[in-house]
Amino acid sequence: MLRYGDRVRTAAIIPAFNEAESLPAxxxxxxxxxxxxxxxxxxxxxxxxxxxxxxxxxATCLSLPFNLGIGGAMRLGFRHAFESGVDRAYQFDADGQHDPSQIAHLLAALDHADMVVGSRFTDSGDYRVGRSRALAMGLLRWMVRLMSGQRFTDTSSGFRAFRRPVLEAFATDYPVEYMDSVEALIVALRRGFTVVEVPVTMRERTGGVPSNRNLRLAYHFVRVLILLVAGTGRRRSPSSLRSAAP
Amino acid sequence: MTGTTHALLAALTVVAVVMILRLVRLQVLKAKYTILWLTVGLVLAIVAAVPNLLDWAADLLGIWYQPTLFLLLAIGFLLLLAMHFSYELSRVEKRVRALAEELALLRRDLDDEQG
Structure with a gap:
């Protein structure tokens, strides 16, 4: 269904905050x-x-004047990808956590879904997290399942692929706060996009520190729970200063 | 109202009004906040100038300890104000984000033009 014209344009979107060390590799x-x-x-x-x-x-580099967080960076990436006519895109980590050999799996699944989440926890994954984080992730999984009726094993994975309609939606509506990946999953499901999960393997990160402190995690966990329970989703951002066309 | 309470209220009023007038004179506040704080200063001044006013109002409402009325009104006002500021701050943050994105895209366009 994506094979119109002579070529499908695919883009990698890489949010990077002080990753000069791991980025070249x-x-x-x-x-x-x-x-x-x-x-x-x-x-x-x-x-x-x-x-x-x-x-x-x-690479094409978009430089933000100050730190907006992964969500803010991704929203800009989606906007640029959409404006420059990309057909499909995937999120990729700058710290070497994601394995390029897995990209083909994600993109293959995109043939019959609007959005694909690469999961670390299904059979072929080999990934461990701390106890409090595992608990929070388990609860989020359960809440997302209650809300959508769909089972996800890894709601916070940042290894994801998107088709153009999702790029368009996320160009203005991507959640800009921390834990953006869980929230984005909810936004996509609420908008009626089909989302599937595929197993991927991931590596240990080569640079940077894990962006999780327990207190912060707890705060954002509560925030996402409220979002889930509130059930209204996000309204369209009225602050788009420029029209979607380039 | 006791003399001590009255003195305290008067002192507070003088400090508040002086600070408000200073801010207004420096023209650092938006017009709506200027009006808001001038009104607050005026109300404080009236309450300080007519001490029986607060007592009378408290009696009318059945409040036994009169300064409670003042505290009640002050807390209610501050709560509303804090809510308003939260709203404004959220809006401003949203706009700052949009501007940051805009800037990054303009930089991109500039780079493209320069080759």
């Missing part, structure tokens, strides 16, 4: 594995050489 590996994909690095207000490193590797 990630970009080099992407260039080897998927040489025909556009690579969009969203430099989320980095204070190191992230932007220079990205441009040197031939």
């Amino acid at each position: 990630v970009l080099a590996e992407l260039a080897l594995t998927v040489p025909d994909h556009d690579v969009i690095v969203v430099d989320d207000g980095s204070t190191d050489a992230t932007a220079e490193v990205a441009r040197a590797a031939g």
Whole structure:
């Protein structure tokens, strides 16, 4: 269904905050594995050489003037991808956690879904998390299942692929706060997009620190629970200053 | 109202009104906040100037300890104000985010033009 015209344009969206150290290896590996994909690095207000490193590797780099968080960076990435006519895109980590060899699995599943989530917890995954985080994730899984009637094993995975209609929706409506991935899943399901999960393997991160502190996790967990219970979803952001067309 | 309470209220009023007038004179506040705080200053001044006013109002409402009325009104007012500020702050943050995105996209366009 995506095979119109002569070529499907696919883009990798990579949010990066101070990832100059791990980014070159990630970009080099992407260039080897998927040489025909556009690579969009969203430099989320980095204070190191992230932007220079990205441009040197031939990626498109969008530089935010200050740090907006992964959600804010992704929203900008979606907007750029949509405006530049990309047919499908996937989110990819700058810290080397995601394995480029798994991209093909995600994109294959996109043939019969609007959005694909790469799960770390199904059979082929091999991924461990701490106890409080595991508990929070378990509860979120259960809530998402109650809300959507659909079973997800990994609601917070950031390894995801999206078709153009989802790119358009997320260009203005992507949740910009922390735990964006859980919220984005809810937004996509509420909007009636079909979302499927495929098993992927992931690696240990090569750079950066895990972005989880227990207190912060607890706060955002409560926030997402309220969002789930409130049931209204997010309204369209009225603050789009520029029309969607480039 | 006791003399001590009255003195305290008067002192508070003088400080508040002086600060409000200073801010207004420096023109750092938006018009609506200027009006808001001038009104607050006026109300404080009236209450301080006519001490029996508060006692009378408290008696009317059946409040035994008169300063409670003042505290009640103050807390209610501050609560509403805090809610209003939360709303304004959320709106401003949303706009700042939109501007940051806009800036990143304009930088992209500029880079594209320069090759």
